[in-house]
Amino acid sequence: MxxxxxxxxxxxxxxxxxxxxxxxxxxxxxxxxxxxxxxxxxxxxxxxxxxxxxxxxxxxxxxxxxxxxxxxxxxxxxxxxxxxxxxxxxxxxxxxxxxxxxxxxxxxxxxxxxxxxxxxxxxxxxxxLSRDSAGGIMTTDYVYIPEDTPVPEAINMVRKFGREAETIYYLYIVDRDHHLVGVLSLRELISARRDMIVKDIMHKKVVSVHVDDDQEDAARAIEKYSLLAIPVVDSDQRLMGIITVDDALDVLREETTEDIHKLAGITAEEDIILTGSPLKAAQKRLPWLLICLFGDLIAGSVIKGFESTLETVIALAFFIPVLMATGGNVGTQSLALAVRGLATGEITAGNFVSYIFQEAKAGLIVGIICGAILTIIALAWQGNPNLGLVVGAAMGVALTLAALIGMIIPMILNALKIDPAVASGPFITTVVDITTLMIYFSLATCFFNLV
Amino acid sequence: MxxxxxxxxxxxxxxxxxxxxxxxxxxxxxxxxxxxxxxxxxxxxxxxxxxxxxxxxxxxxxxxxxxxxxxxxxxxxxxxxxxxxxxxxxxxxxxxxxxxxxxxxxxxxxxxxxxxxxxxxxxxxxxxLSRDSAGGIMTTDYVYIPEDTPVPEAINMVRKFGREAETIYYLYIVDRDHHLVGVLSLRELISARRDMIVKDIMHKKVVSVHVDDDQEDAARAIEKYSLLAIPVVDSDQRLMGIITVDDALDVLREETTEDIHKLAGITAEEDIILTGSPLKAAQKRLPWLLICLFGDLIAGSVIKGFESTLETVIALAFFIPVLMATGGNVGTQSLALAVRGLATGEITAGNFVSYIFQEAKAGLIVGIICGAILTIIALAWQGNPNLGLVVGAAMGVALTLAALIGMIIPMILNALKIDPAVASGPFITTVVDITTLMIYFSLATCFFNLV
Incomplete structure (x- = not known):
């Protein structure tokens, strides 16, 4: 604003x-x-x-x-x-x-x-071409130069055909059948010797994407190699078009929005949600809500399973919100780290195990601290040392597991070639909720039966 | 991978x-x-x-x-x-x-x-210069051309000084005191008439950023105006450096990661969290966890406040998880829509009211559907029509409010010039938890006392 x-x-x-x-x-x-x-x-x-x-x-x-x-x-x-x-x-x-x-x-x-x-x-x-493919976002307004063009003539071609082109800073060199055989930057062309032909000065190794590749892959390639544009080719390596960096920026913004929405458990593209009808908006939000609704009914049935424990110590109910919420929060934090780490390529097949250990340790530390605080508060609030210990211990164990669940589930999805952002916050939270309540009431039942 | x-x-x-x-x-x-x-x-x-x-x-x-x-x-x-x-x-x-x-x-x-x-x-x-400012990410390797340079000489300067520059596709035109007075693309320069001087063919309106501006603003300007680079100036409009589009991409990626982490209630930059020591990682996650821990103790004390209602109808406890979780999920969904809509500029000072109405309607629809489903399930599961009605009604009201809370709180923060992503999912969830439990137990108390 x-x-x-x-x-x-x-x-x-x-x-x-x-x-x-x-x-x-x-x-x-x-x-x-x-x-x-x-x-x-x-x-x-x-x-x-x-x-x-x-x-x-x-x-x-x-x-x-x-x-x-x-x-x-x-x-x-x-x-x-x-x-x-x-x-x-x-x-x-x-x-x-x-x-x-x-x-x-x-x-x-x-x-x-x-x-x-x-x-x-x-x-x-x-x-x-498919909307979300490289072909779907490419433009056909680019400058190509036949491989045996002399440098001065190439410069003239840029002047002449460059007017309509989206970029003239990368010149794509093609053979007689329009196969992409090389690339030359305008910078290189204008400082080249006038008696050369483009074939002799071009780069033969060209980073390109296939016309059916996902648009996000094309954008990531532009980002990774710091390009101003990337050529799009068909299966025969024929030049079909180019994608420029400004379009890559648009794609990355769209994909980020999609990722953030998915993480929050919304299953649609941005335009439909924010400006469409409320009915459609609701429709895009319901799938995860309903899945989680049933999941949390299972969490509720865990409580029902321990009904007699709860009836004996009604104060156990007072700590249900704090245990569920903190567990869910830790799970969501780990999920965000995992999903973003996978999206940016920081988490790789070579290092993911160390991330899991790292996460387990962080979860344990957070669990011990929150558990200790909660023990003291429960003791002060309810004046019941046993309750304090049960609540604190449940918190410690639950948070460690929550961190692991939030980190491992997206990794598994990624390994299965499913977008890890699909493991939405609501889903992770539900899994953590069920786990947390089982730990809590099991501990309580053991403890109060033993004492 | x-x-x-x-x-x-x-x-x-x-x-x-x-x-x-x-x-x-x-x-x-x-x-x-x-x-x-x-x-x-x-x-x-x-x-x-x-x-x-x-x-x-x-x-x-x-x-x-x-x-x-x-x-x-x-x-x-x-x-x-x-x-x-x-x-x-x-x-x-x-x-x-x-x-x-x-x-x-x-x-x-x-x-x-x-x-x-x-x-x-x-x-x-x-x-x-500050690390997160435009000055902190700019480079001083750029091509500048004095305003009274003739076109052929300018082309020679590009050839000569261009070797070291980060980009030669935008040429910045300066006066004698290095004030930025115009810009020219290489494309325009090479197709310009040879008898002109750059001052006569340059664009006098240049989009620039101040050296102290936030790096994200610089990146967004590059994105918005589809630039390959943006000049950085001091308060006297003197040219200090340039930021290129590949660095803008890096900034946008970093800022997106930060936004996603903040949404999940993590208060730090990515590098510290994912690769630092577990102790440091825990430290960055604790602030929101502790704030929410205390928040959800308040939610717990709501239950304690209605202890006698709960003791009378212990089955009320079985539906605490599903009400809390679904409320939190809807709140998080709205939060994600609001934060992303604000970040991409889709939600503006001119249209935010319509987004709030839109969200209220979507929340109401989702609330009615989830509420109806829950009423039926509660009835089937517990065989208690009153309980079913209370649970369903609480769900309906809570979800409508959750959608509003998730949409309005980030908007308020934004209006107060606070990054809306600070209204993390955990925070929204906690506010929604307290609201939901109050609605649930108030309805239950009224209903069971009346019947």
Whole structure:
């Protein structure tokens, strides 16, 4: 919630109300498309469309490039047919694809008719690719250079074809059949000797991704190798397109959001949850809630199993919340460490055992400290030394196990090639709840029967 | 846990054991520094250092650039004094800074002495800047061009000074006092007319960050405006350095990890937790655990407050786990949506009210569904219609409130300029636990007294 943006939104809204069209147009000229996009998200529906229509086609297309598909659709729908065609023509190919993938079949057909012939061919081919694949996010606007091009001619090609390209800083070298055979940075090209041909100065080892690879793998490769773009090839190593670092950033942000949501036990992409209907939102949250609901009924039946112990020492119930909650918290902490460690590649097949030991030790230390504190509190509160010992011991054991459960379950999922973030916090918490209550009531039963 | 890497690690380990030094050296020549870095993390201590020493200084410096500071320190410590100086000289300035910031005072002095004079000046100035600021992650290896330089000469400057620079694709234009006055992409420079001077073709509106700005703000600006680098300026608008997109990616990854950890109630940076001593790890996890421990003792005292109700209907205890857990889960889900929505800028000052309503409705729907299911189960399990109604009603009310608590608390923190991720899952869960138990036992007491 940027202060300057709040003010800008307010003054533009006021200008819209007072019909100060010329002033707004002037203001929009100076704003970056990303800022205008942010402004449009802030402004409510009616004015949103009015504002959008004040931009020229070029700017409008740039702004659309920055927006989420559902707002794009909304805005484009508000335009006259001729305007639609004009703006679509100016949008970048990968953004058009993103947009079309969100639309129902019937609308796609209508929009496709508005594209110029050469774009139509590109777009139709790309639409067949899976949305979450490298192919789904690549662009076909890149610079390629045949391998036997002399350096001066290559520089001319960059000048000429570079205008339309998403990046001109990496030049992809292809053979006669458009196989990717090398790469050259613009930096290397401009400092190369003028009498060379590109084949002799290019790098033959090129990091590339397959068109069917997951989009996240492509983004991670860009991140790992600090690239500005990565080429996308088919199974014959033919160059299909490129993914640029700014799109990789978008993918990583999306995937992070997905991971955080999954960790919290939500099973959907962000756009559906935050802006969709409440009914749909509820639907995406229910699966884990229901699984855990039944899981915690099992936890409840553990208590029922020890009903007579509880009836004898009703004070045992007072410590159920603190034991369940602390166990769940420790389990969630370990889960977060495991899931993030696996996602960033810090936990590997070579070192995961040491992480488990590390986690067990940390859990034990945390368990001893919390257990000791709880023993003292229970003693002071209930004045019952036996109860204090049972509660404290249960806490110590439960936390150590909770740390292990939170660390090991995502590792197992990962080894089984299942996204470890699926082991959501709610799931881990439920497993820990059942474990904790069993430990607690077993200890209590033994102890109070013995004493 | 990449399969090919596991095999590579194994075969290199075997080669090390059999002393096949020449073969390993050969292999290392073909590997990308990022891959070698990954390999080093995988391999255990002894062999790690042996392997590191097999690389030439150039490659070793590149590999160090890719590693976390603590492994860097470990590897550098294992080198002879002369080697240290050679490798340090080849590392990039921003990486040296990162490294020095992790070292104790005494070691910093020793290492600084090994730097060549010109680097020493740069490094000393940068060391004074805060670690998490834009200044702390910027590099001083950039290309700047005086404003009255003719285009052909500018191209020559790029060729000449570009060798050492982190990027040559953005050229920063400065006046006589090194004030940042404009920016030009290499793309624009090479397609510019040869008779122009850079001042006439540069962009005068430059997105920049202040040297004291948070590093996350710098990274978000790069992401938002799809930049390859962003200039860092002081309060007089003098150009101090640049931050490149690959460093922005690192920052965003770190900050995401921090957010996920904070959400799970862990109060530290990743490196300390996952690889530090278990005692330190425990220390970083205890603050929230203890706060929540006391919070859930309050939840326990709610039960104690209704002791007589519980003694009358002991079966009330069987449903404590499911009510607490489901309430906590819904609260955590809403928290995740709120924190992520705030971090990505989807929730703004203009639209946050609609998110709250949205969340209340979703909570209500989820509450009604879970409440109805629980009523039926309670009835079937305990054969007590009153108990069923109490449990179901409590569930419905508690979940609606949980959704609101999880959404509103991070929004309040955000408005108070506190990082909303601080409202960790454990904290929200504790607040929800207390609320849920109060609703449950109040309803139970009313209901069973009335009937």
């Amino acid at each position: 940027d202060k300057s943006n709040i003010n800008l939104t307010k003054s533009i809204k006021a200008m819209l109300k007072r019909g100060k069209v010329a002033e707004i147009k002037e203001l929009l000229l100076y704003l970056h498309p990303a800022d205008i996009a942010e402004l449009l998200v802030d402004i409510q529906n009616g004015s949103q469309k009015a504002l959008f229509k004040l931009m020229d086609y070029e700017k409008a297309a740039e702004v659309l490039d920055e927006l989420e598909p559902e707002i794009q659709i909304d805005l484009i729908d508000s335009l006259a047919e001729k305007e639609k065609a004009e703006i679509l023509e100016k949008m970048s190919v990968d953004e058009i694809i993103d947009l079309l993938q969100e639309l129902p079949e019937s609308k796609v057909e209508k929009l496709l008719k508005k594209l110029p012939m050469d774009e139509l061919e590109k777009v139709k081919g790309l639409l067949l | 990449d399969k090919s890497n596991i095999n590579l690690t194994k075969s290199i380990k075997a080669m090390l054991k059999r002393g096949k030094v020449a073969e390993i050296k050969e292999l290392l020549l073909y590997l990308h520094p990022a891959d070698i870095a990954e390999l080093l993390v995988d391999i255990q201590n002894g062999s790690q250092k042996a392997l590191f020493k097999l690389m030439d200084y150039e490659k070793a410096a590149e590999v160090l650039d890719e590693l976390e500071p603590e492994i860097q320190i470990d590897l550098i410590d294992s080198l002879a004094e002369k080697e240290k100086a050679e490798i340090l000289e080849k590392m990039s300035v921003d990486e040296i800074i990162d490294l020095l910031q992790e070292l104790p005072e005494s070691k910093v002095e020793k290492l600084l002495k090994k730097l060549p004079m010109d680097e020493l000046e740069k490094v000393k100035g940068l060391l004074l």
